[in-house]
Amino acid sequence: MIIGIVRETLATERRVAMIPAQVARLVKKQWLVIVTKDAGQAAGFSDADYLAVGAEVRPSNADVSQHADIIAAVNVHGDDLIRLSQEAKSGQVVIGMMDPLVNAQSLSNIAASGITTLALELIPRITRAQSMDVLSSMATVAGYKAVILAAHRAPRLFPMLMTAAGTLKPSRVFIMGVGVAGLQACATAKRLGGVVEAYDIRPAAREQILSVGAKPVELDLEAENTETAGGYAKEQSQEFIARQQQAMSKVLAAQDVVITTAAIPGRKAPVLITKAMVEAMKPGTVIVDLAAETGGNCELTQAGEEVLHHGVLILGPRNIASSAANHASQMYGTNLSNLLDLLINKDGELQLNREDEIIRDTLVTHQGALVNERLQGLLTPAGEQ
Numbered sequence: 507m508i509i510g511i512v513r514e515t516l517a518t519e520r521r522v523a524m525i526p527a528q529v530a531r532l533v534k535k536q537w538l539v540i541v542t543k544d545a546g547q548a549a550g551f552s553d554a555d556y557l558a559v560g561a562e563v564r565p566s567n568a569d570v571s572q573h574a575d576i577i578a579a580v581n582v583h584g585d586d587l588i589r590l591s592q593e594a595k596s597g598q599v600v601i602g603m604m605d606p607l608v609n610a611q612s613l614s615n616i617a618a619s620g621i622t623t624l625a626l627e628l629i630p631r632i633t634r635a636q637s638m639d640v641l642s643s644m645a646t647v648a649g650y651k652a653v654i655l656a657a658h659r660a661p662r663l664f665p666m667l668m669t670a671a672g673t674l675k676p677s678r679v680f681i682m683g684v685g686v687a688g689l690q691a692c693a694t695a696k697r698l699g700g701v702v703e704a705y706d707i708r709p710a711a712r713e714q715i716l717s718v719g720a721k722p723v724e725l726d727l728e729a730e731n732t733e734t735a736g737g738y739a740k741e742q743s744q745e746f747i748a749r750q751q752q753a754m755s756k757v758l759a760a761q762d763v764v765i766t767t768a769a770i771p772g773r774k775a776p777v778l779i780t781k782a783m784v785e786a787m788k789p790g791t792v793i794v795d796l797a798a799e800t801g802g803n804c805e806l807t808q809a810g811e812e813v814l815h816h817g818v819l820i821l822g823p824r825n826i827a828s829s830a831a832n833h834a835s836q837m838y839g840t841n842l843s844n845l846l847d848l849l850i851n852k853d854g855e856l857q858l859n860r861e862d863e864i865i866r867d868t869l870v871t872h873q874g875a876l877v878n879e880r881l882q883g884l885l886t887p888a889g890e891q
Contacts, residue, residue, distance in 0.1 A: 507854045509846070510574025512567045513542040516581045518824050520548035520831035523578040523602065524839035526555040531843060533560035537854060540574060542567050549831035568593055575856070576601065576849075578842055580835075582623075587612055596620030599849075599856065601842065603627055603640065606870055607772025610881040617871040622858070624849075624868045626841070627771070628880070635864050637844040642686045643837040644827040649690030649767070651826050652794045653679075656763045657698060659819060660792045665699020676701050678760060681720065682778055682803065683767035684711045687796055691765045692720040700763070705754070725753040751780055759786050764793045766803035772884075779804040781815070789817025798822030 509532055511523050522545050524532075529539045539561040543553060553563045564570050571577060571593040579602035582590065587609070590600055599622045606613060606625040613623065626640045636642070656679075657664055666676040679700040681688045688704060692715065695702045702720040704711075715722045758764060758779065764787075769775050775797035784793070784806055795802050798809040806813050806820050813820040827834045848864060851857050860866045860877075870878045876885075 507537045507850060507856070508573060508575045509537055509539045510570040510577045511539065511541045511545055511561075512570050512577060512579050513545040514548075514580050515567070515586055516583070516825075518828055519581050520828045521580045521835045521838060522546040522549045522551060522831075523580050523835075523842060525549070525551055525835050526559045526561075527836075528839040528843045529556060529561050530559035532846070535854070537850075538562070540564050540570050542570050546835070549835040551832075551835075571598075575599065576846070578602065580838060583609065584612070587616060591616035591619040591621055594619065594621045597622065599624065601626065601845070604870070606878070606881055607884065610876075610884045613870050613881065614876040614885060617876045618874055620874055622872045623870045624845075624865075625870050625878075626845070626868065628868045628870070628878070629841075629845075630863055630867045632863065638841045638848075638864065640838055640841045643841055644834060645686035645767075646690045647827040647830050647834045647837065648796055649687035649692075649765075650694050651829055652687070652765045652767075652796055652823075653691050653694040653698065653763075655821060655823065655826070656765060656792050656794045659821065660763055661790045662762050663699075664695065677762040678703070679763045679765070680704070680723070680757065680761040681765050681767065682706075682754075683769075684715055685767060688765075688767040689714055689718050691767065693718040695763070695765075696720060703757070703761075705757070707750075723757055725750065747776055747778075751778065751783060754778070755783050755786055758783055759788065761787070762791055764791065765796065766793065767796045768803050769797045769800055774801040775803050777801075777803060777805050781805050784818050784820070785816045787816075787818050791818045793818065793820045795820065795822050796826065799824055 532539050541556045541561050541563050543563055543565055576599040582602035582604045601624045604625040629635050629638050662677045664677045667674040677700045679695040679702045681691045681704040684704050684706040692702050692704050696719040703723050704715045704720045705723040712722045793804055795804050795807040797803045798807050804820055806815050807822040809822045810824040811822055858865055
């Protein structure tokens with residue numbers, strides 16, 4: 507079995523699919539690992555580090571694609587997807603994050619090339635798959651980095667300080683949406699000394715907020731079916747969102763830092779903070795919008811940009827997990843290597859057991875066809891379902 511680790515081509519991407527410590531595990535299993543030159547450099551891992559654990563370093567991604575049985579990548583979107591389908595051998599396996607719910611048609615189009623693709627965003631949220639869940643791993647990094655970014659840009663310190671020059675009040679930090687990223691943001695802001703509050707429409711979130719030392723904010727709103735089977739917040743009606751915005755305005759006006767994390771897989775992010783709500787906030791407040799890449803939770807967010815409006819700074823970071831590339835790569839690579847253990851048997855042979863829920867849900871294209879039922883449903887006209 508030959509595992510290929512390619513160098514990422516996305517301009518904002520600094521992660522690498524597997525770090526040397528994980529490659530060492532594969533080499534011990536008698537698998538050959540080939541790595542594109544400088545693949546890990548941006549994450550802090552040199553070619554020498556990979557050579558030291560028994561990998562081979564190849565000059566280009568094309569060289570790796572030509573020889574590998576399985577290609578491991580972080581981002582496989584757009585042009586990368588097309589390039590891999592052109593360079594890869596029929597029957598070759600490509601594993602990475604592909605934004606499949608948005609790129610279903612593109613994935614369907616490349617199926618005819620004969621490559622097998624597994625999209626890591628589709629790993630099911632079940633107990634047995636927790637060690638393979640890249641979305642949760644990367645959300646952990648994103649939640650932490652969002653707080654650090656906010657602390658860096660805020661004009662106030664987070665903790666209360668009693669000094670000879672007087673007492674400094676702690677910053678008030680508000681987290682909107684407490685999935686994995688939101689909970690990590692709560693915990694990080696609390697450790698920095700902030701007074702932390704959080705809100706989520708899911709009733710189960712209250713205990714989770716308390717568990718990380720934050721205070722739940724409860725609005726007098728009723729919503730049904732607030733959570734999907736996978737544990738994500740469910741999309742709500744425009745009428746509910748309007749009532750939520752109105753009730754949230756007073757809460758936001760008292761904050762120094764606001765971090766928004768509300769996202770719906772495959773859909774535009776819900777707008778939780780309107781322009782009018784921003785204008786009612788205190789000058790100097792910092793908003794970090796973790797949903798910037800899918801439209802933003804703040805009406806004024808611009809992905810990859812900083813917006814200053816009425817004294818409020820709105821940050822819309824792209825690919826924020828990549829800003830902690832070393833540890834993010836470690837977590838991503840661990841998720842990936844655990845999936846490889848499921849895909850490859852003790853004899854080093856690939857086994858795509860589609861009766862296994864993890865493999866069935868993650869597998870996208872195989873043997874010249876789009877085989878993922880979830881993506882098939884997205885491409886089927888409503889009248890034909």
